[in-house]
Amino acid sequence: xxxxxxxxxxxxxxxxxxxxxxxxxxxxxxxxxxxxxxxxxxxxxxxxxxxxxxxxxxxxxxxxxxxxxxxxxxxxxxxxxxxxxxxxxxxxxxxxxxxxxxxxxxxxxxxxxxxxxxxxxxxxxxxxxxxxxxxxxxxxxxxxxxxxxxxxxxxxxxxxxxxxxxxxxxxxxxxxxxxxxxxxxxxxxxxxxxxxxxxxxxxxxxxxxxxxxxxxxxxxxxxxxxxxx
Numbered sequence: 001x002x003x004x005x006x007x008x009x010x011x012x013x014x015x016x017x018x019x020x021x022x023x024x025x026x027x028x029x030x031x032x033x034x035x036x037x038x039x040x041x042x043x044x045x046x047x048x049x050x051x052x053x054x055x056x057x058x059x060x061x062x063x064x065x066x067x068x069x070x071x072x073x074x075x076x077x078x079x080x081x082x083x084x085x086x087x088x089x090x091x092x093x094x095x096x097x098x099x100x101x102x103x104x105x106x107x108x109x110x111x112x113x114x115x116x117x118x119x120x121x122x123x124x125x126x127x128x129x130x131x132x133x134x135x136x137x138x139x140x141x142x143x144x145x146x147x148x149x150x151x152x153x154x155x156x157x158x159x160x161x162x163x164x165x166x167x168x169x170x171x172x173x174x175x176x177x178x179x180x181x182x183x184x185x186x187x188x189x190x191x192x193x194x195x196x197x198x199x200x201x202x203x204x205x206x207x208x209x210x211x212x213x214x215x216x217x218x219x220x221x222x223x224x225x226x227x228x229x
């Protein structure tokens with residue numbers, strides 16, 4: 001029997017931490033709780049979580065600062081909790097290293113689904129790798145070829161770069177800024193219309209149906225790539 005996955009919850013609201021502790025423990029996760037960012041970093045010195053769930057608004061150290069500090073030492077998945085309407089803050093958190101966000105008040109089943117998705121996330125592409133095998137996708141980085149469920153798909157160079165970048169971060173919310181910077185360079189981060197056009201073209205070529213299945217829009221924030229099972 002495998003060991004339970006470790007989750008660190010960081011939040012200064014006792015009601016939230018109580019609910020998360022009870023629910024996540026019931027679902028077989030090993031939990032530790034910290035009331036602020038400094039306490040979270042102290043916990044991580046002696047205990048290695050597989051995932052961190054953190055609030056954004058906390059005393060002493062914000063969730064955004066905590067994301068940045070964690071990213072200096074680890075690539076473990078981070079899910080941030082934010083109140084509705086904090087789009088700018090969500091974007092800043094994602095750009096600072098968070099992988100996903102859940103809006104308060106949240107549905108516990110949704111949070112559990114996001115936790116499962118992050119814990120099965122494919123690790124970063126190994127150095128020297130020449131292909132990406134994830135879900136329904138086989139992407140050959142050297143030949144610039146793509147197959148979706150065994151069907152070859154012909155992409156333009158920029159479409160290929162876009163898909164390859166997202167395929168290396170499955171399940172992660174990627175901001176417009178991060179995608180533009182990765183594919184077009186730092187000079188293009190203020191031109192999101194590039195992204196809308198290319199995402200639209202890419203969807204027409206890879207999606208199984210009219211409704212988006214692989215590339216999910218996160219309104220005002222960016223996109224999430226779901227490669228399928």
